[in-house]
Amino acid sequence: MKGTEALTTIFREQGLRVTPQRQAIFRLLEGDVSHPTVESLFDRARADMPTISLKTVYQTVHDLEALGEVRVLDLGTGSVRVDPNVEDDHHHLLCTTCGRVRDVPVEFDGLNVPIRYRRDFTVDDVQVIFRGHCDHCFDRT
Amino acid sequence: MKGTEALTTIFREQGLRVTPQRQAIFRLLEGDVSHPTVESLFDRARADMPTISLKTVYQTVHDLEALGEVRVLDLGTGSVRVDPNVEDDHHHLLCTTCGRVRDVPVEFDGLNVPIRYRRDFTVDDVQVIFRGHCDHCFDRT
DNA sequence: ACACTAACAACAATGCTTGTCAACAAGCAA
DNA sequence: TTGCTTGTTGACAAGCATTGTTGTTAGTGT
Ligand SMILES: [Mn+2]
Ligand SMILES: [Mn+2]
Ligand SMILES: [Zn+2]
Ligand SMILES: [Zn+2]
Numbered sequence: 169m170k171g172t173e174a175l176t177t178i179f180r181e182q183g184l185r186v187t188p189q190r191q192a193i194f195r196l197l198e199g200d201v202s203h204p205t206v207e208s209l210f211d212r213a214r215a216d217m218p219t220i221s222l223k224t225v226y227q228t229v230h231d232l233e234a235l236g237e238v239r240v241l242d243l244g245t246g247s248v249r250v251d252p253n254v255e256d257d258h259h260h261l262l263c264t265t266c267g268r269v270r271d272v273p274v275e276f277d278g279l280n281v282p283i284r285y286r287r288d289f290t291v292d293d294v295q296v297i298f299r300g301h302c303d304h305c306f307d308r309t
Numbered sequence: 310m311k312g313t314e315a316l317t318t319i320f321r322e323q324g325l326r327v328t329p330q331r332q333a334i335f336r337l338l339e340g341d342v343s344h345p346t347v348e349s350l351f352d353r354a355r356a357d358m359p360t361i362s363l364k365t366v367y368q369t370v371h372d373l374e375a376l377g378e379v380r381v382l383d384l385g386t387g388s389v390r391v392d393p394n395v396e397d398d399h400h401h402l403l404c405t406t407c408g409r410v411r412d413v414p415v416e417f418d419g420l421n422v423p424i425r426y427r428r429d430f431t432v433d434d435v436q437v438i439f440r441g442h443c444d445h446c447f448d449r450t
Numbered sequence: 451a452c453a454c455t456a457a458c459a460a461c462a463a464t465g466c467t468t469g470t471c472a473a474c475a476a477g478c479a480a
Numbered sequence: 481t482t483g484c485t486t487g488t489t490g491a492c493a494a495g496c497a498t499t500g501t502t503g504t505t506a507g508t509g510t
Contacts, residue, residue: 189458206498222497224458226497247496292441299432299434321477330488330489346466363466364489453508460503469493474487474489476488477485479482
């Protein structure tokens, strides 16, 4: 994801307005590697802006997604995760106990559909989810 | 997934009761490769049993899942899919337009987390989703 | 400063899934 | 068979994440 100033320019170019709410969300997302839920962004934004609404956070996240500045991930945890890392092609490690998400770079080759199963189908995107437990949660079993 | 008679035995062994509703669902799932939603199972079951409730279908699907007879997949389509194919280790091809799901056998090697990213983490399961479009939907673009 | 209109907060509504509970029926033993 | 025990059913309400609605506010280009 680009920086706040760059995003400001991009938003204006698209006819989108840059509000204090949106700037707050830009700042929260910049460099965040935690893959936060929208709700958690909302909670953190509310610390500074008590009147910001959840809808506004959703709205801004979707706008960022439409501009390719974030990716919205559904890892099957019930709520969606926002990933500002769109620069590196990567997959995800998910702790099914605490819900923490970690990036995994794409280092394995050969991840594609065998040709005979590709028949009648065009693949646009591959999502890989490694599910398991981080050591912190593993110890507490 | 095992056959209806085998499932009947297994359910009774577990202290679960085998009702006409459950047998109807067993029959619907047997050999179904469409990865149906619970709602679609419900609709089909209702054809024969007009009074069956959606809750009952969810209940039975979850019981089957607990016994390892089906897998419940969340492919990010809004509702969950039921997969009676637990015999073959496989991944999925999803058409993001029509929602159709197809199996893809695991033929690629090397699908694992690079060692240095595996640190502090134990991987239990890998889910791969290939998203794209089937030819039928591709033509209508 | 002005006018135009996107974005805001508040609130209601949606869609999928689960909780509650009284009536029911499957399974088992006598 | 018969009756008892207990899991299951169906109807309805509730939960949770996300989106729709709406009158009002405020960002933007002029
Ligand atoms: Mn990521
Ligand atoms: Mn499958
Ligand atoms: Zn954990
Ligand atoms: Zn399709």
